[in-house]
Amino acid sequence: MSPTGQALCVRGLGRIYDDHYALVGLDATFPAGTITALLGPNGAGKSTLMGMLSTLARPSEGEVTLDGQPLDDSPAMRGRIGYVGHRTMLYGPLSARENLAFFGRLYGVPDLTGRVDALITEVGLARDADRPVEGFSRGMAQRLTIARALLPEPAVLLLDEPFTGLDQDGLVVASRMIARRRDAGAAVVLASHDLALTATLADRALMLRRGRKVFEGPVEGDLAALYRERVEEAAA
Amino acid sequence: MNAPGFFSVVGVVLAKDLRTELRSKQTLMTMAMFGLVLTFVFAFGFVADPATNKKVLPGALWASLLFTGTLGVGRTFAREAELGAFAALVLSPADRAAVLLGKMLGNLAMSIVVMVLVVPLLALMLRVDITATAAIIALQLLLGALGFAVVGTPLAVMAVNARFAEVLLPIVVFPLVTPVLIAGVKGTGIALGTTIGEDAWGWVQFIAAFDVAFGVGGLFLFERMVTE
Structure with a gap:
């Protein structure tokens, strides 16, 4: 299945926790077929935004459209x-294998056995496919987590610190899989503190600080320099 | 990609829960051990003449179901809470009511296993012959266990995120299942001939009606409980 959607959009999006605004009046677009880097320091509202984009959390105000x-x-x-x-x-x-098969059944993934085998091989877990996940290292579990998210070939891929625990080979594999999903037309939102790696993947960036947007646009030139200028120096 | 049907999801979730439980046996072993401890406490604490033992048995049976059942429902979403799989479960397009029903049936299955162990042992240790009334007592306990499952399972979602959930859950569940407990003790007493009453079937029907009402209510309520 290839997603053919236009974009994921948020308009006037806000979220309040106990009288504290975690996100304020956010307008942003996450176009299909692009990777948007979601950047900001701790407490900027990245995970809050991810929660609302995923439907796990309800907005206090504003709306999200797909x-x-x-x-x-x-x-x-x-x-x-x-x-x-x-x-x-x-x-x-x-x-x-059982983890992917379980989630694949919930999503109604066609040709599930073949799809699970292909993903497990791609993330480099073929030799450990039948071992309980509780014996996996964090990096191995993270590889499987990325495979789980990609299993249903989603039109929207939300990645909140997806590179946690990955070794160099894992980073290469994960980056390749994320880029391929983008190329298939998915709107990918990537939140990561690894600016160097994010810069190699992202087409656009959305930067937040204290729950407010400080930059939105295409990534042209040095992403780290743009981040320093818009987020860190603005905060100083 | 077609989302699976309602009963397909029920089966997938139930199979997954039973498989994980058969591997770890954490919940089942805890419930069974607790049930056995209760059995010994009741047997040695209340053992007396056969007539008194017979009067004690209904209360002992239903207290065992109450405590082991509450222990079981408290662990309903423990596997989901461990590594955060609850979010992945509720984000899937699977019907959330079907997910809950699968979980309820998993809880029911574990209560049945524990009661199959506890009931004959308790009857044996209290020296009460229940063979003549075994069928109706089994039906009462089955419906009672279902009652615990339909009340406790949706509320157990609190345990995924709430602090002090282990304390909070019994406080919420116990008052709600009290009608099942009273009806069960009454019905079992009538079946054994130790409680005044004409017909144990009336209490069976009461528990069945409770199960249907709370079961349907829980399926609707769960949808609203899983989103922040």
């Missing part, structure tokens, strides 16, 4: 989203 339709948490919308969060979101007692 292909012009309000992004609600209906099964049809949920089925179009792949999400990698801070945790691996896997089942420890199940093997890598």
